[in-house]
Amino acid sequence: MNAPPIKVLLIEDEPVSAGLLREILPAMSQFELTRVGRLDEALQRLGAGPFDAVLLDLSWPDKKGIAVYHELQTAVPAMPIIVLTSPDEETLAFQAVREGAQDYLVKGEFDGKMFSRVIRYAMERKRADEELRQSAEFFKLISENVTDLIAVIDRDGKRLYNSPSYERSLGDASNLQGTNSFQEIHPDDQERIKRIFQETIARGIGQRSEYRMLWSDGTVRHIESQGSVIKDANGSPSKVVVVSRDMTERIQRMEALRKTLSELHQAHEDLKAAQMQLVQSEKLEAVSTFAGGIAHEVKNPLQTIILGVDFLKNTFGNAGADVQMVLNEMDNAARRADAVIRGMVEFSSYNKRDVKDHDLSRIVEESLRSVESEIKQHGIKLIKDLAPNLPPIRLDLKTVKHVFINLLLSAIQAMSGGGTLTVRTCLNQLSQNQGWSGRTPGQLKAGDNVIVAEVEDDGPGVIESKLADKSERAFATEMIRKGILDLMVLKKVVELYGGMIRIINRKEGGVKVTVMFKTQRKE
Amino acid sequence: MSKKRILVVDDEPSITRLLKLNLEQTGNYEVREENLGARALEAAREFKPDLVLLDVMMPDMDGGEVAAGLKQDPALRKTPVVFLTAAVKKEELGAPEGKIGGRMYIAKPLNVKGVIGVIEKMLGK
Numbered sequence: 001m002n003a004p005p006i007k008v009l010l011i012e013d014e015p016v017s018a019g020l021l022r023e024i025l026p027a028m029s030q031f032e033l034t035r036v037g038r039l040d041e042a043l044q045r046l047g048a049g050p051f052d053a054v055l056l057d058l059s060w061p062d063k064k065g066i067a068v069y070h071e072l073q074t075a076v077p078a079m080p081i082i083v084l085t086s087p088d089e090e091t092l093a094f095q096a097v098r099e100g101a102q103d104y105l106v107k108g109e110f111d112g113k114m115f116s117r118v119i120r121y122a123m124e125r126k127r128a129d130e131e132l133r134q135s136a137e138f139f140k141l142i143s144e145n146v147t148d149l150i151a152v153i154d155r156d157g158k159r160l161y162n163s164p165s166y167e168r169s170l171g172d173a174s175n176l177q178g179t180n181s182f183q184e185i186h187p188d189d190q191e192r193i194k195r196i197f198q199e200t201i202a203r204g205i206g207q208r209s210e211y212r213m214l215w216s217d218g219t220v221r222h223i224e225s226q227g228s229v230i231k232d233a234n235g236s237p238s239k240v241v242v243v244s245r246d247m248t249e250r251i252q253r254m255e256a257l258r259k260t261l262s263e264l265h266q267a268h269e270d271l272k273a274a275q276m277q278l279v280q281s282e283k284l285e286a287v288s289t290f291a292g293g294i295a296h297e298v299k300n301p302l303q304t305i306i307l308g309v310d311f312l313k314n315t316f317g318n319a320g321a322d323v324q325m326v327l328n329e330m331d332n333a334a335r336r337a338d339a340v341i342r343g344m345v346e347f348s349s350y351n352k353r354d355v356k357d358h359d360l361s362r363i364v365e366e367s368l369r370s371v372e373s374e375i376k377q378h379g380i381k382l383i384k385d386l387a388p389n390l391p392p393i394r395l396d397l398k399t400v401k402h403v404f405i406n407l408l409l410s411a412i413q414a415m416s417g418g419g420t421l422t423v424r425t426c427l428n429q430l431s432q433n434q435g436w437s438g439r440t441p442g443q444l445k446a447g448d449n450v451i452v453a454e455v456e457d458d459g460p461g462v463i464e465s466k467l468a469d470k471s472e473r474a475f476a477t478e479m480i481r482k483g484i485l486d487l488m489v490l491k492k493v494v495e496l497y498g499g500m501i502r503i504i505n506r507k508e509g510g511v512k513v514t515v516m517f518k519t520q521r522k523e
Numbered sequence: 524m525s526k527k528r529i530l531v532v533d534d535e536p537s538i539t540r541l542l543k544l545n546l547e548q549t550g551n552y553e554v555r556e557e558n559l560g561a562r563a564l565e566a567a568r569e570f571k572p573d574l575v576l577l578d579v580m581m582p583d584m585d586g587g588e589v590a591a592g593l594k595q596d597p598a599l600r601k602t603p604v605v606f607l608t609a610a611v612k613k614e615e616l617g618a619p620e621g622k623i624g625g626r627m628y629i630a631k632p633l634n635v636k637g638v639i640g641v642i643e644k645m646l647g648k
Contacts, residue, residue, distance in 0.1 A: 299609045300535045303632045307541035310635035314548050338632050 005032040007050065008119060011042045011072075012057040012084070031119070039068055043075055053119050055105075057084045058092050065089075069096050080126035082118060102126055149223075149244040152230075153181045155201055157194070160239060169246070171216045181242075186212035186220060197227070197240070204229050204237045210247070221248045273394070273520065291344040298341055306334045343489025357392035358400075360451050360517065361425045367404035368423060371412060379418040386425045390451050393517045395497040403490045407455050407501075407513050414459030414511065422456040427519070449519040458510035526553040527646060530572035532563045532589065533607060534581040542576065545635040552642075560584030564592045567599050574645055576638070579608045579628075590626070603645045607631060 010021065010033055022033065034051075036042045046054070056072060058065030065083075073081060083104045085093040093104035102122030105115065143150055143163040150163035159176045166173040170184060185193050189211035196209050206227035213223045225244040232238040309330050316323050364386060368375075375382055411421055430448045491501045499517035506512050529552050531539045539556035546552040557566045560581040567575065575593065579586040586606055593599045606628040629641055 296609055299631055300538065303535070304537040304541060306632045306634055307538065307545055311541060311545045311548065314545065314635070334632070 003030065005030050006052045006119065006123070007032045007034070008053050008055055009042060009045055009051045010035045010055045010057075010084075011037075011039065011068075012055075013037045013060065014057070031116070039071060042072070046076055046079070051079070053080045053082060053102075053123055055082050055084055055119075056101075058089060058096065059084075059086050065092060066095060066099075069099070069101065073100055078126070078130055080122040082122050149242075149246075151181060151242045151244070153240050153242060155238060157181050157197060169213070169215045169221070184214050186214060188212070200227050200229060200240060201237050204231065206240070219248075221246050222251045223247065295341045295345045298337070302334060302337055302341070305330070306338075309334060340489060354398075355394055355396050357394055358397055360390055360393055360453055361386040361388065363397065363401055364404055364423060364425055364453050367401050367408055370401075370405050371408045374409065374412045375421065378412060378416050380412060380415055381418075381420045383420060383422040385423070387427060390425060390427055391449075391519045393451055393497065393499075394520065395517070399493055400497065403493055403501075403515070404453070404455075406490055407515070411455050411457035411459070411511070411513070414457045416459075419458045419510070422454070424452075424454045424456075426452050428452050428516075430516070450516040451519060452514060452516045454512060454514050456506065456510060456512045458506070458508065526551060527573045527642070528552075528570060529554045529642065530557065530563070530567055530570055530575045531555070532557045532560065532566075532575065532581070532586070533578035534558055534560070534583075535578075538578075542633070542638070546639070546642075549639065560586070560589050563589045564596070567593060567602070568596065571598070572602060574642055575602060575604045576629075576642075577604050577606055579606050603627070605629060605641055605645060607633065 008031055012021075012035055015037075034045065036045055042054070045051070054072065054076070056065075056069060058069065060068055065085075069081070069083065080102045081096075081100075083093050083096045083101050084107060085104055086107050087109065090104075090106060093101075093106070097104055102125055103118045105118055110118070143165075146163065147165055148163075149165050149169065150161075151159060151166070152161040153159055157180060159179050159181050162170075162173040162176045164173050166176060170176060182190055182194055182197075193209060193211050196207050200207055206229055208224070208226050210222065210224050213221050215221055223244050224247045225242050228241045228243075229237045230239040230241060309327055313324075313327050313331075316327070368382070368384070408421075408423075415421065428450050430450050431446055487501070487503070494501050494515060494517075497517060499515060502514045504512050504514075529546060531542045531546075531554055533539050533542075533556075536556070536558050539558060543554040543556050546554050555566060555570045555572070557563050561584045563575075563577070563584075577586040577589055590604050590606075593602060593604060604626065606626055608628050609631045627641065627645065629638060
């Protein structure tokens with residue numbers, strides 16, 4: 001075996017005892033002994049070349065051997081030191097061992113074999129100590145520098161160790177030892193976390209958990225923890241290492257992100273609605289222009305018919321009742337067609353439509369103001385019941401106001417001898433049993449939330465039949481006779497904004513006109 | 524009482540023809556029709572009407588121009604003019620007759636009663 005020799009530095013001021021030692025050594029060729037007489041010389045040697053161990057004689061004058069030992073140990077902390085002492089100074093040797101020396105030898109009481117064993121063991125122990133020290137140092141370094149919270153707790157949940165990072169959450173980590181590790185957990189989460197901990201202990205398997213924690217600064221934080229079980233020599237769980245992380249900011253960021261996302265989604269929906277409205281608006285524009293053009297073209301032939309009927313009426317004034325009836329029917333039909341055309345021209349003249357969110361109650365209020373003098377003039381009593389805070393409806397204010405003015409005028413004129421005008425707005429859910437017969441336009445169906453405006457008069461009604469369609473026709477004829485815009489035109493206008501108009505005869509006389517619009521957003 | 528002379532100018536022959544028939548049926552009017560704006564002045568000079576019913580929108584020459592021409596002719600300057608309009612402007616709607624810019628108008632569609640009413644008012648009856 002050609003192992004390199006073990007180099008030992010002997011610090012010994014008495015050449016005599018050094019000589020004694022040398023006598024033992026020839027039998028141990030694996031040792032290479034170097035002697036120095038003074039400490040400074042020793043340190044110089046140790047600094048210059050590698051030694052495996054130091055043998056220090058403690059028998060210095062004035063009993064200062066221990067002091068020398070201290071100085072040496074401080075200078076070379078990683079070096080195994082074995083002290084050499086005389087038989088009457090063994091207590092000194094004990095002290096040195098307590099303070100870190102690897103072992104001691106008593107002069108004259110050891111042989112080559114023992115010397116060899118002591119030196120080798122000393123070297124081995126020192127190496128193990130050093131590894132342990134480095135690993136402890138390493139752990140300390142980690143635990144002091146991580147931002148994660150590292151805790152070791154016992155089977156009962158008492159704290160055994162908390163990393164310095166706990167200072168931010170619970171104050172000085174060194175005061176935490178022995179305290180209950182559940183006490184700062186949010187009361188609403190405490191039972192659940194205790195249960196998880198007990199499960200961890202019982203099954204020996206760590207778990208991940210999330211909970212809220214009350215920090216010493218008064219804040220509530222969202223914590224995520226991962227437990228790992230440490231088992232004792234018998235293999236049963238004795239401790240749990242818990243690595244925790246403050247998730248509050250991440251959760252807040254996620255919450256903010258979620259909010260932004262939902263806002264984005266809403267903005268997208270709004271944009272889509274606005275786009276649809278724009279398309280609708282453009283469609284409206286095109287239809288209006290077209291309608292206006294058609295209206296002009298139809299006017300002249302219509303004019304011819306009206307003048308022709310006038311002529312025939314005058315010419316055949318004495319003809320039979322049938323001829324008179326036919327001429328009257330023709331006259332009514334021509335006037336009706338004229339009213340439709342007038343309506344088309346009128347609504348197509350609103351070239352700049354400004355489709356925005358509007359409050360139906362306000363529209364009705366403003367329309368009422370426009371017909372205020374007519375209401376007074378006819379001595380009509382007004383009952384107004386307008387709901388506040390109705391959801392907005394997207395429409396063109398001027399156009400829809402015009403519809404309401406026409407409906408109000410029609411109601412007022414039905415009560416030229418006085419009466420009660422009831423105007424009402426409300427939010428309602430459309431059901432089929434509202435006394436409506438017949439179809440509902442595609443946009444509105446049962447279950448829809450609708451914003452409703454009602455105009456009711458108690459004038460001598462237009463009731464000719466119980467059928468809604470017939471009373472509508474009668475109402476329309478009545479409107480035309482009174483120079484009010486054709487009902488069909490008003491209906492079409494309201495339908496452009498997703499609404500509808502229905503006319504019903506009131507049982508007690510008079511007419512109830514209902515205008516309704518679908519609410520834009522589903523709740 | 525002599526019949527009042529009415530000149531009716533409209534580019535639509537069926538309208539002028541029926542107005543003529545209706546007005547003359549009353550026995551109170553003598554009506555001349557004209558369907559071209561450009562010929563209206565000439566017709567007026569020849570016919571010397573008591574009143575002119577003048578369509579506003581005609582393809583060759585609009586009613587406004589015809590009226591301006593009448594104003595410039597010393598013999599016709601005082602002849603009352605009633606415009607016939609196919610009502611497009613908002614302010615013209617709602618009232619079947621009235622004034623725009625100080626000029627008398629009747630909104631189409633006309634009915635004979637309405638037209639006679641305006642004529643009689645204008646001629647001071």
